[in-house]
Amino acid sequence: MNSTDLQKQKVINEIEENGVEFIRLQFVDIFGVLKSVNITTDELDNAFDGNLMFDGSSIDGFARINESDQCLKPDPDTFQVMPWRPKEKGVARMICDVYTPDGKPFEGCPRNTLKRALKEVRETGLELNVGPEGEFFLFHIDEKGCPVFHIHDHAGYFDLAPVDRGENARRDIVLTMKKMGFRIEASHHEVAPGQHEIDFKYDEALKTADKWVTFKDVVKNIAKQHNLYATFMPKPFYRENGSAMHCNQSLFKNGENIFYDSSTECGLSQVAHYYIGGLLKHAKGITAIGNPIVNSYKRLKPGYEAPVQIGWSKSNRSTLIRVPASRGSATRVELRSPDPTANPYLIFAVMVKAGLHGIKNKITPPESIEEDVYNLSPKKRAQLDLDHLPRDLYAALKAMEEDPLIKETISEHTYNRFLEAKYKEWSDYAEQIHDWEIKSYLGKY
Incomplete structure (x- = not known):
């Protein structure tokens, strides 16, 4: 029996x-939205054999009507029982x-x-590890179960109950994730x-990408059990921090972290640079x-622990890339721009x-910036000559079109769709008339 058959068994x-x-x-789908089809266990062999067809033209960005037939092949390695579903006649999931x-x-x-990109990684003898940080907001729901713009608490960073009114929901989310094999490193109010x-x-x-998809699914389902709605919208509140998906990444070779070099002053290897x-x-x-939605760019503003300019640092959180203090096997590079609406496989x-x-x-980065980028003096800012991230979705799409690497990575099909x-x-979005415009202009002009 080969390894695939063993996994199926x-x-x-x-x-x-x-x-x-x-x-x-x-x-x-290509926008990271989770899709699902239910089968009974009687259909499992059929699914493993790739005989489960579906209409790809009904999935955003997948196929045109004249080329719509596609099939799902479940990965047996992703089998997980859904602990929040009934134990009798229980429900499990596999990612396809x-x-x-x-x-x-x-x-x-x-x-x-992502598999294609990782094949190139493996061909160089490397393995990519990723650790995303999961941030989200909890809102109340109405009598129909729909979210309302009414936040469930007014706590702050690391606050405890009773100020942190989401503690019970967060605890149950963590316990559910642990039942599904997650190793939880931290959970707290942001x-x-x-x-x-x-x-x-x-x-x-x-x-990790599979786990991120599952994490979002668990968060939404357990929040619902607490009569709350979990949203991964990056910036629901003006003048408040938004939600990020900070991506910590490292490369390993033969079990060793090749971003670490004990002989350098900062502990970073040339490969890491x-x-x-x-x-x-x-x-x-x-x-x-x-940062794939209009709202993403409301988060990428100065002063809210989100990056604005393109630079890196060995310590501070105001730069696009930060290298956390841990060294040895924990040496990693943290990209701070992505938010939770990103498709994990694509990012x-x-x-x-x-x-x-x-x-x-052998692209050598500029010198690291250890000062608060948000509060640089005009003179220092001019000396550093820092470039900006795109300021809105339109500018980001233009930048994407100007970088051949993106099309090469995600395929022409996904790129165009x-x-x-x-x-x-x-x-x-640009054609809509927003409340701010009405309040600012209607009575003035």
């Missing part, structure tokens, strides 16, 4: 042990890859995109009212992938491709 054993009757086959009817990986499948953070231990990039150089070079092009793919480009071309949809989103 393991799934069958777990189904029997846990009394599972229904399996959710999950995947994400999307294939064409002739058995080829569909190039528009985000999970396949800076803004109603804002929370849960961090789970880093893992190999594909496993080149990787940072690649991320900085492609920072503008990456932005639309890491991880473009991050590592940018970093590899830096390593291959993404741009088409996001330019329309920007156009729809």
